[in-house]
Amino acid sequence: MKIGVFGVGYVGLTTALGFASKGHRVFAVDKDETKIELLRQGKVPYFEPGAQDILERRREMLSFSTDPALVVREAEVIFICVGTPSLPDGSADLSQVEEVARFIAEEMQDYRLIVEKSTVPVHTAYWIKRTINLYRKKEVPFDVVSNPEFLKEGTALSDFLHPHRIVIGAETQRARDIMGQLYRDFKVPIIYTDVKTAEIIKHASNSFLATKISFINMVADLCEAVGADVEMVAEGMGLDPRIGKEFLKAGVGFGGSCFPKDIKAFYRIAEENQVDFSLLKEVERINLERPARFLKKIKKVIWNLKGKTIGILGLSFKPNTDDVREAPSLKIIKLLMEEGAQIKAYDPVAGENAKRVIPSLQLSPEPYSLARGANALALITEWEEFKNLDWKKIKDLMETPIIFDGRNFLEGRKLASLGFEYYPVGKPPLGKRNG
Numbered sequence: 294m295k296i297g298v299f300g301v302g303y304v305g306l307t308t309a310l311g312f313a314s315k316g317h318r319v320f321a322v323d324k325d326e327t328k329i330e331l332l333r334q335g336k337v338p339y340f341e342p343g344a345q346d347i348l349e350r351r352r353e354m355l356s357f358s359t360d361p362a363l364v365v366r367e368a369e370v371i372f373i374c375v376g377t378p379s380l381p382d383g384s385a386d387l388s389q390v391e392e393v394a395r396f397i398a399e400e401m402q403d404y405r406l407i408v409e410k411s412t413v414p415v416h417t418a419y420w421i422k423r424t425i426n427l428y429r430k431k432e433v434p435f436d437v438v439s440n441p442e443f444l445k446e447g448t449a450l451s452d453f454l455h456p457h458r459i460v461i462g463a464e465t466q467r468a469r470d471i472m473g474q475l476y477r478d479f480k481v482p483i484i485y486t487d488v489k490t491a492e493i494i495k496h497a498s499n500s501f502l503a504t505k506i507s508f509i510n511m512v513a514d515l516c517e518a519v520g521a522d523v524e525m526v527a528e529g530m531g532l533d534p535r536i537g538k539e540f541l542k543a544g545v546g547f548g549g550s551c552f553p554k555d556i557k558a559f560y561r562i563a564e565e566n567q568v569d570f571s572l573l574k575e576v577e578r579i580n581l582e583r584p585a586r587f588l589k590k591i592k593k594v595i596w597n598l599k600g601k602t603i604g605i606l607g608l609s610f611k612p613n614t615d616d617v618r619e620a621p622s623l624k625i626i627k628l629l630m631e632e633g634a635q636i637k638a639y640d641p642v643a644g645e646n647a648k649r650v651i652p653s654l655q656l657s658p659e660p661y662s663l664a665r666g667a668n669a670l671a672l673i674t675e676w677e678e679f680k681n682l683d684w685k686k687i688k689d690l691m692e693t694p695i696i697f698d699g700r701n702f703l704e705g706r707k708l709a710s711l712g713f714e715y716y717p718v719g720k721p722p723l724g725k726r727n728g
């Protein structure tokens with residue numbers, strides 16, 4: 294099929310690469326000339342495992358352009374994957390979606406199937422349809438369907454190619470048939486439903502996952518207070534299939550481009566419809582409190598932070614991505630800096646992106662120079678390589694061997710036996726020296 298993609302961010306580029314790898318011809322467009330130029334040169338503009346490989350292998354199936362008219366002319370199925378950032382009141386800014394709808398309306402000569410892929414509030418398909426009806430130049434038939442994307446950064450392509458489910462919200466048989474054809478060889482359950490239900494499935498899924506994380510983070514606080522172990526609690530809960538073990542990892546809170554924005558937008562759309570979903574306000578509040586709580590813990594151990602050097606391990610909002618949007622690391626670093634601490638940071642790929650947000654941030658080229666002279670290390674992102682560091686060497690390089698593990702990622706017992714004081718989340722510390 295000929296597929297058009299508006300927007301080459303994480304969702305758009307993954308959609309483009311994913312369908313190209315399935316043998317479809319893809320026309321992708323974005324306003325951002327730098328990104329398009331990079332893609333034309335065969336370079337993925339951000340770090341995402343597997344993306345570069347598909348881009349190289351499927352070059353002949355992919356066109357990148359800044360000309361939206363080309364996409365509308367060439368592609369029968371057009372995916373809208375543009376950004377839907379938060380407005381100050383928390384609702385989603387849908388102006389880019391409207392802009393795409395207008396482009397399509399103005400250029401459309403034949404039937405087009407328009408697919409919402411970006412995370413949008415319920416009713417957005419209605420507005421896309423209305424916009425096209427208002428601006429189209431010819432009486433051309435079209436359909437708007439909702440086909441939310443559930444990809445996670447860091448595993449985006451495998452999530453796209455091997456999803457747990459495909460959700461298709463469509464109002465006509467023609468639209469359902471085309472979407473069914475497109476996903477023909479994906480061997481997973483396909484849920485066909487109406488457009489509004491599909492839109493809600495996406496927001497409800499992300500909001501529920503965020504709720505799970507805030508829930509376990511509160512359990513972690515309680516475990517810390519009474520000396521219990523949140524990881525064992527999560528395991529004990531998660532074995533119940535009604536609960537499930539995923540997304541019960543306590544830590545320094547959730548970040549990224551989706552959860553923080555989606556819980557706000559879902560709350561707002563509920564409010565606009567006179568539904569009080571204040572549960573989500575609590576989920577947000579708990580998450581916003583995490584960095585300050587982590588700081589408090591550091592202060593309880595380090596005492597005065599002024600003049601102390603803290604090394605930050607990991608800056609991206611999660612491993613395997615260079616994305617620092619809403620990253621807990623940045624909030625924690627700012628709080629530590631306000632207390633007068635000297636901050637050094639290391640991340641395998643996200644350093645430069647973090648420096649754009651905090652220009653004064655001192656980056657270390659590798660973890661050992663980060664450790665040299667540090668009073669403590671704080672692990673904020675669980676990059677796999679941190680597990681295999683030479684911790685004995687790190688201990689010898691540090692001024693005082695103290696580790697705050699914001700993700701319960703390291704082997705605490707081993708570190709304690711090496712002489713570290715080890716502070717996990719929601720579990721008793723190990724190796725603590727008293728008095």
Ligand code: UDX
Pocket residue numbers: 442443444445446447499502506539540541542543544545546547548549550551552610611
């Ligand atoms: C999320 C959804 O998982 C995905 O389905 C949706 O399409 C987009 O939003 P993403 O933001 O890429 O994906 O990352 P995810 O792996 O979900 O992690 C989000 C945040 O939650 C990260 O900061 C992560 O560290 C945190 N998290 C996740 C926890 O703190 N604990 C957990 O148990 C799981």
